[in-house]
Each structure stands twice: as structure tokens, then as C-alpha cells.
Amino acid sequence: MTEEREMSRRALLVKLGVLVNIVVAAALAVPVIGYLLSPLKGKNHYLKWIAIGSIDDFPEGQTRLGTFRNPFRRPWDGMTDDTACWVRHIRGTEFQVFAINCAHLGCPVRWFPQSQLFMCPCHGGVYYSDGARAAGPPPRGLFQYPWRIQEGKLMIQAGELPTLSTKA
């Protein structure tokens, strides 16, 4: 009788030990999980309006490579912050700014002014001058950055690597 009581007391203490450890582990794990998930931010958290140059840098009727430093960066990013985009100056104050990344799998597309086409070197995706899909495996046209003109500067809203589920 006494022995059984002793045993059940020990068993209770072991259970208590396990319970205390679960509580401590959970209390520590929650902030750690928060730390791991820290890159997840609200919908437009990473996006900012930035200038990619004066509108005179982009002659009317042409499509040219624009570059900008990504607005969200860390000091040790090195040159990976430098981002390219294709700027199409249609006429007057009408622009289109395309992400460099192919809508298929993100390779950098190249502009050919002679044939007025964007071609992708990876899997042969082709787009027309207005970014619409022309041929190949891409499921949609080129990603486009929202743009506006402010004090003679062409501004775009950028900050994320564009994919089918993240914004340009």
C-alpha cells in the first residue's frame, strides 16, 4: 500500500517534470518561431516608391534598361540590391515599366529593338513590346511595376522579387 503510494507520487512528479518542460519549451519556442517567420510581412510592407531616373533618360518610343537599388536592403547585400527593369516610354507621359524577370521561371529577359520583342534565354519565353506574352512557356505577360511621374522623375513602386504570387 505504502509502496504503491510512493510509486504514484514518483509518477506524479515525473509527469510534473515533463509538464514543466513542455511549458518552458513552448514559452521559448513561440518567440523562436516568430524569429523564423520574421520575413513574413504585411501585404505591401516591402514596396516603396523610388525614382529610377529623369524621364529624359528614356527617349520616347524606345525601351531601355533602367536600374535601381532595391528599397529594402541590408548593408551586406552587396550588388544583389542592384535591380534592373525595362522602361518603355510610349509617348508623352505614358510609360510601361517591366520587371526583368520572365513570368515563367524568373530568368532575365532581353529586349531586341529590331524585332520589338523580349526574349528569355532560359526556356524561350517571348513577349511583345507591350509586355504581352507572345510565345513559349510563360503563363502570362511580363510583370509590371506601378509608375508615376514626380517632378520630372520616373518613379516606380518596387521592392519585391516578382513571381506569380509576389508583386513586381
Added chain:
Amino acid sequence: MGMLAKIVTWLDERLNFVEPLREVARHPVPRRSASWWYVFGSAALVLFLLQVVTGILLALVYVPTGASAWNSLQVLDHSIRLGWFLRAMHGWGANFMVAVVLIHMVQVFLFGAYKYPRQLTWVAGVFLLLLTLGLAFTGQVLRFDQDAYWGLGIGASITGRVPFIGSWLVHLLLGGPIIGGATLSRFFDLHVFVLPALLAGFVGLHLLLVLKLGINEWPMPGRLVRRETYLREYEELLQRDGVPFVPYAIWKDMLFAAGIVLAVAFCAAVLGPFGPGGVPNPTIIQTAPRPDFFFLWLFALVALLPPQMETPVLLIGPVVAIAALLLLPFLAGEGEKSWRRPVAVLSIMLIAVCLGALTHLAETAPWSPVMNAWSAAPVPASDLRGRSPIELQGALVFQDKQCRNCHSLGGVGGHRGPALDSVATRLTEDQMIRQVLQGGGNMPAYGKNLTPAEVTALVSFLDTLHPAGQAPAQDAARKIVKETESPGEQSGHP
């Protein structure tokens, strides 16, 4: 008693390790299993150890930051004595490790060694394969050159296809909104801490299971595995024809492992390290990213799948493949063990042929446009000799409008579209005009980008592209129209 023996005795009194080690060394294996076919597992382990050692040495110099990783590899390659050799050993060691793990797996599969009671050994092995491939991919990222950068972009693009939570997954993969320092840090973390630790754990489990359950006996066609009798039969086999692992089997493992390490060193010394390629600057777009050898088949697959099937295949395919591998020993845990299993043998052949064909295709990547062919590859002189001015003008249009990037002449140029050396025998003039203006079948429509005069010139040139003595294709109706039209009245009405 020598000094060494004294030390061992002193240690053994406290650690009690000599007897367990002896037991491991003397554990009996079936005589026929002490075979050259059973050396791949130990070779994979030796390669893993080689990777650990060379990896630790490389980490003495390598700097895992976006700004410095590429430069630190240059220092390793050029400024530190034998730094290039260590990089080459690590790179070639990785290739050999993937290859040996795959060979080991195929051998185990064909020998039916995953069947009762060794199902869990196989499951641990599947995780070892996945970890090995994970290490290969993350290692390629640490090179942090152009290919690594765009490879990450491809990884992010595939991740972005996941419905609903795609953007979260992309940000978790990249450690932020873009490919940058945070991305490299997390792949470094995976490559150096997480994956090797997991791999070591699974290696321990894998080896423990091999020791506990005994190495698979040599498979005999017609000798079936039955749950009720297998353990007793295996025990009897060991009693009848068992030999201690040391020295009967281990010498083959040792010789093979030494040979493999020597082969790695040979490749490293002769062929050198992998990259790094160009600097990871995303504004340098004159690049055609390619994955490392073991992922080339995937590169080919995403180029050749019909577009609407890509997302399902990319997202569901891996889940199905891994589930199939994990479930295999539970669905086929008994019965025939030998290679007298037609489905098994055919599956291996099918997979090997598919992977081999895709890899081979990816090496030439005929679906990729040759981005500089239009300006770098001249039209063959034989296609220009004796041509009329309008046909010559057409050849110019052909080059200037980048047709050559996708269509070859004289074998030079892109292979995305058909070679055009004899296009005139396949398409009539009208069909060519339609194809140029409207595109279709992977070709963009040039309707808006060519003037009518350019189209006329281009098609006149294309109409000359046919072998000597073989007439160009002609629309029969058109022929009649031409014959009834009198000269000078081509565009008018009678």
C-alpha cells in the same frame, strides 16, 4: 605491454568500448554478401566524411555574405595555396556523392534489399538521398555567382506557384523580399549546419539498422521473402555460411572507397573547381543561367512540359515521387527479392532513360534562343550566291529581326524553331507569310513589327531556301493564277 596497449587498456577500463567495437567488426555477414556489389553504401559514407572535412577547411576562408562570398571564392581559387584544389575536391566530391548514393539506391532496389524486415533502413535511405540532393542544391547557391543568383530566382518562381501561401513561402525561402544577403545566410545555415547534422543522424540510424538486421543476403531468383519465416532463414544462413565482416568484407569496402576518393582527387586536380561564374549582379542581364549537372533534367523538364501542366507537375510531382519512395517497402515488403522482377527492372530503366535523355537535351538546350546568333552568325554564303536584290534584302531582314536566334541556317543559330535550310520545300509562299505575320507554335507574331515590304523581302528570301534540284512548295491554285495573269498586270484586274 607496449605504451599503446596500456593506453587502450586504461581507456577501455573507463569507456568499455573495445568489446562493442569488436562485436561490430566481427558481426557475421553471408559469405556471398561480402561482394563488390555491396561497397556503394560505405563509399557514400566516406564521400560524406570527405565533404565534411573539405567543407570545414573551405569555411576557414569563405565569407557567407552577399557582398563578399564571390570575392572570397576568388581568393580561394587564386591567392591561397591549394585553395582551388580544396574547392575542386568539395565540388567533385559532391558530384560523386550524388552519383554513388543513386547507384547504391538502384542496387538496393534491384536486389530487393528494402523488403521485410529492412523497410525502415530504406526509409532512412530515402531521407539520406533527399538530404544529399538538398546539400547539392544549397552548395550550388553558396557559390553565389550569376548561375546561383538566377537559380535562386528559379527556385523562388517555382515556390511562387504554390496557391494561396505562395508569397509567404517566397519570402521565407529568400529571407526577405529579394535575393540578397539574407538569402545567402539561410542557405549557408542549411548547407553547413542543418542538413549535414540531419544527414549524420540518418547515417547513424541507417548503420544501426544494418547492424541490427544484418546485411541483405545475396538475392536468389525464386527464393521468396515471407514475414513468418524470413528471420529464421536468415539466421540459418548466417550459421551455415556466415563470415565475420572484418576481414572478409571490409577490404572490398576499403579498396573501393580509396579508389573513389582517388577519383575525386584526380577530377579535382585535372578539371579544377566549379566556377564561380560571373558576379551576382542582377543588372548584368547578358546571361543564360544553367543549373549544375544533377539538376539539368529539371531544367529540361520545365522547358518541355506543356505550360498548363507545369505548376501541377512542379508542385505535386515531388510529393508523389517522395511518397512513392517512402511507401515502396510497405507496399512491396514481401515476395521475390532478386532482379527477376520485371516491373522493378523496367521502372529503373524507364527512369534512367528519362533522366538521361532530359539531361542530354539540357546540355544543348535546343529550346533556348541563341541570343546573339542574329548578329554573330553570318548567313551561309551558299544561301546568298546568285540571289536577286529583294532576296538579299530578305536575308538582311532575316538577320536583323532576330529570326536567327530561334531558326538555324547551315546548322548555326537557335533550335527553338525548325531549321530553315529547306523551308521552301515545306511551306508555300502564302503559308510563310501567314506564319510570319501570325506566329503560332512557339513563334511570336511579327505582324506589327514588320512592314509589308519587309515581309515580302523576307518571304522571297525564305522561298529560295531549298536543296538544289528540289522545287519549292507551291500552292496549285496560286500557280494557275500566276499563269493566267499576264505580265505587268500582277496587281490589277483584267
